[in-house]
Amino acid sequence: MPAAKRLFIGLMSGTSLDGIDCVIVDLAGDTPALIAADCHALPDNLRHDVLTLCADKQAPLAELGRLDIELGRCFAEAAIKTLAAAGVVAQEIEAIGSHGQTVFHQPNSAAPFSLQLGDPNTIAERTGITTVADFRRRDMAAGGQGAPLAPLLHQHCCASPNKNRAIVNIGGIANITLLLANGARVAFDTGPGNVLMDLWIARHNGARFDKNGEWATGGSIDSAFLAELMSEPYLALAAPKSTGRELFNGAWLEQRLASLKQRPSPQDIQATLLEFTATTLSTALLAGMNQGEIYLCGGGAHNTALLKRIGELMPGYYVGATAEIGIDPDWLEAMAFAWMAQQTLDGIAVDTSPFTGAKKPVMLGGIYPSPTSAS
Ligand SMILES: Nc1ncnc2c1ncn2[C@@H]1O[C@H](COP(=O)(O)OP(=O)(O)O)[C@@H](O)[C@H]1O
Ligand SMILES: [Mg+2]
Structure with missing residues (x-):
């Protein structure tokens, strides 16, 4: 029964x-x-x-x-x-x-x-x-x-006894959960997921979000701006750590732009924001797990351009969606x-x-x- x-x-x-x-x-x-x-x-x-x-x-x-x-x-x-x-x-x-x-x-x-x-x-x-x-x-x-608390469920139903796995949730803020085969568990917010990309496209094109990263893909990454974004002290903090709109918001973005000698075009800013999310995520994952499987969830997992970049920055790792291990990534x-x-x-x-x-x-x-x- x-x-x-x-x-x-x-x-x-x-x-x-x-x-x-x-x-x-x-x-x-x-x-x-x-x-x-x-x-x-x-x-x-x-x-x-x-x-x-x-x-x-x-x-x-x-x-x-x-x-x-x-x-x-x-x-x-x-x-x-x-x-x-x-x-x-x-x-x-x-x-x-x-x-x-x-x-x-x-x-x-x-x-x-x-x-x-x-x-x-x-x-x-x-x-x-x-x-x-x-x-x-x-x-x-x-x-x-x-925060983050969702890793409790990641641990409960996504861990494998013989494979390193990471669950990557790309919401407004992104968080990763490392479920290592040796039993080690770590999770933290890596930084922005979609929040900066959303606010930037809303300001310039009126859209709620950059569907599949299409607007970003038409722009070029501005290396000076990316370096400025990557200098945010939160990124270097050790786990446990969590963050939100209190830090990563429009005012934060404007401050970073204001410190540049030359302001990139709106579309290049979007391209660089996408690269920023991909870089902060891949840097955290590479530091935490020397090989293994990465399963994505959250709305950002639909952003095909972002996924492509994460895959490129992490050669040798398997990158898929949590659906492959039995959990619908949207829910x-x-x-x-x-x-x-x-x-x-x-x-x-x-x-x-x-x-x-x-x-x-x-x-x-x-x-x-x-x-x-x-x-
Ligand atoms: N097709 C898509 N392309 C790009 N981004 C997407 C797509 N679908 C959803 N998103 C992003 O996912 C976000 C919602 O993700 P979600 O996991 O609900 O985040 P949160 O937990 O912060 O609410 C949207 O604001 C948008 O940025
Ligand atoms: Mg949501």
């Missing part, structure tokens, strides 16, 4: 703000089984207001509260729509793992802090499903960076938060120490019970 299903929902909205990823997964077996998945666009005005908050790094408390509630409503709606499309009813779901929308991440200050908006109370009330949220701050309280991160919700509900403390530097295993996230949980 097949084991009873254990259905969870994962909700993820990343740095790119391209939409809310929602997955329904069956976590009864060893490897998560994807039942349904969808990406739900954020309303334009809400996306704009969140980006403004990220750029300004301040807002009146009433505005912060409004965004928290409105994002919570959008997350709830995303879950409800995905359930309806899949023909699954809320009562079949054990819990939602909701990452929330990061608007601030400051792991290295005297008071380490990370803020994800999207009120989990609203999600639990509107969906009727127990919601687990606020995963990052518990890790920080235990001495970790609070891996949302699945990871569904999986974390299951760990927390089952009372399991997870060992994030190789990835975030936490000092001890931690139970990640707070539990917001469904309205029907009370007896």
Whole structure:
């Protein structure tokens, strides 16, 4: 008889703000089984207001509260729509793992802090499903960076006993997870994934992103600009480390451009930004793993020009997509938060120490019970 299903929902909205990823997964077996998945666009005005908050790094408390509630409503709606499309009813779901929308991440200050908006109370009330949220701050309280957390799932279902593997997630920010055959585990944010390319093409061509890197491919790499980008001190920091829009944003880019003797053309800037992502990723991978397999996931894994460059910079390594090892590259991160919700509900403390530097295993996230949980 097949084991009873254990259905969870994962909700993820990343740095790119391209939409809310929602997955329904069956976590009864060893490897998560994807039942349904969808990406739900954020309303334009809400996306704009969140980006403004990220750029300004301040807002009146009433505005912060409004965004928290409105994002919570959008997350709830995303879950409800995905359930309806899949023909699954809320009562079949054990819990939602909701990452929330990061608007601030400051792991290295005297008071380490990370803020994800999207009120989990609203999600639990509107969906009727127990919601687990606020995963990052518990890790920080235990001495970790609070990020990256998806490597927990990479380790759980992508490691091989006889091959070195790296999972490379190219979201707004890129992170790598090294799963070495000798058992060593390392993960960290390498730097920008798509975030700078997205903002640059949006400013010049009005597009949300540079599809397949086509605009970048028509430009030339500016070596002085690339050297300037590569001089960012974050890149030389030892792991564990994590970053976000607080560092890699429009102001950072303008500063780097302003220090050049000659400003490259907009298209050459795009070409160089693509090279910057490829170089930071390949440098980190080459330093961490002297041979092996590289599996990509996240939206940037669709950028064919970027993939080509990563392959060229890493001759001798196998470069593929996580689909080849059984995990859909578009939904891996949302699945990871569904999986974390299951760990927390089952009372399991997870060992994030190789990835975030936490000092001890931690139970990640707070539990917001469904309205029907009370007896
Ligand atoms: N075909 C494509 N070509 C280039 N970039 C793409 C393509 N598809 C998706 N992307 C990039 O992926 C990003 C979304 O990736 P995602 O993994 O959702 O990031 P995040 O976790 O930051 O939300 C988009 O903003 C875009 O930059
Ligand atoms: Mg996204």
